[in-house]
Amino acid sequence: MSAITAFVASATVQPGFADEPVKRSGLGIVMYDCNLRRKWMKKQDPSVNLFDPLTFVQHCRSLGAGGAQVALGSLSRRDCDNLRQFADEHDLYIETIVKPPRDRDDLSRFDAEMKAARNAGAKAARTVIIPGRRYEYFNSYADFKAAAKLGHAMVERALPIVEKYEVPLAIENHKDERIDDRVALLERINSPMVGACVDTGNSFSLLDDVYGSIEALAPFACSVHFKDQSLSxxxxGFLLGDIPLGQGSFDLKRIVEIIRTAKPNLQFSLEVITRDALKVPCLTEEYWRSVTEPTGGDLARTLQFVRRNSAKAISVTSLPLIDQVKLEDINIASSLNYAQRELGL
Structure with a gap:
């Protein structure tokens, strides 16, 4: 073991969790958790794609996960049948990742992807409706609102297809709309086939209350991106980064209880993206150009939470790729073990 790899392990493995073989967890894995391993595998053999749906589901099973959230695309019926058979045989759940239809010309693509989701037995189709992190992507609140209007139109355009195939469309709170606006959208659509992919960390970047945002979205939940967060x-402003479950700043037992109370049988999918912590520049003028809704009280509450619940993640991009991959593996294994042992997931 190299000195840098030893540092990676000592910095991230919680004793009693990732240092033992993973027991089977009900927690699934989001494909983005494995970005670095996919990149490394492609460097070894360009023909190998870890994100091929069946390959990824098999990989998730090998890690001890209970399911997978992966883009299915417009899989053939035969491939959908093979995927569904494997998942059924090994008691795994599948969720897909889709893009909503941009316009009428894009409806056939969306229809094909939702049909594949149904044929593969997907429990939900996770999506996002507004591009990028709001405070990085938009130069003004007007620009953001125009994009939000287009995003809402995409949901309305998708609705008949979603209801036809009866696979719930789960819209992630993706550092885009604040929770009040997202809840208003879901209430206006008012369909059991359109709900939320509850990301348990993202809304903090828009100065929403950590637990209040989850409580507001939980009744609409069709899917969960379950994560802990480093805060410093x-x-x-503050740095916000994915970190192995149980090593970050959030009360995960409280979060699980909130969601389970609203949706007792909902699947949880781990999202721990191994990368450098993201900057949330909430003390800059640029941030407030597009994020205008929060109050001074929201900002104060957020910064107090950061100070009282500080947890740091190590730098990732400074490591060689092979050590980044090892760190990614450790983060996933540690999280699965923690979820199974401490959270009953």
Whole structure:
């Protein structure tokens, strides 16, 4: 073991969790958790694609996960049948990842993907409706609202197809709309086939209350991106990063209880993306150009939470790729073990 690999292990493995073989967890894995392993595998053999749906589901099973959230695309009926058979044989759940229809010309693509989701037995189709992190992507609140209007139109355009195939469309709170606006959208659509992919960390970047945002979305939940977060201050605001479950700043037992109370049988999918912590520059003028809704009280509550619940993640991009992959593996294994042992997932 190299010195840098030893540092990776000592910095991220919680004793008693990732240092033992993974027992089977009901927690699934989001494909983005394995970005680095996919990249490394492609460097070894360009013909190998870890994100091929059946390959990825098999990989998730080998890690001890209970399911997978992966883009299915417009799989053939035969491939859908093979995927569904494997998942059924091994008691795994499948969720897909889709893009909503941009316009009428895009409806056939969306229809094919939702048909594949149904044929593969997907429990939900996770999506996002507004591009990018709001405070990075938009230069003004007007620009953001125009994009949000287009995103809402995409949901309305998707609705008949979603209801035809009866696979719930799960819209993620993707550092885009604040929770009040997202809840208003879901209430207006008012369909059991359109709900939320509850990301348990994202809304903190828009100065929403950590647990209040989850409570508001939980009744609409069709899917969960379950994560812990590292929090630390920097000059322009705070750093927000994915970190193995149980090693971050959030009360995960409280989060599980909130969601389970609203949706007792809902699947949880781990999202722990191994990367450098993201900057949330909430003390800059640029941030407030597009994020205008929060109050001074929201900002104060958020920064107090950061100071009282600080947890740091190590730098990832400074490591060689092979050590990034090892760190990614450790983060997933540690999280699965923690979820199974401590959270009953």
């Amino acid at each position: 201050e920097y000059d322009d």
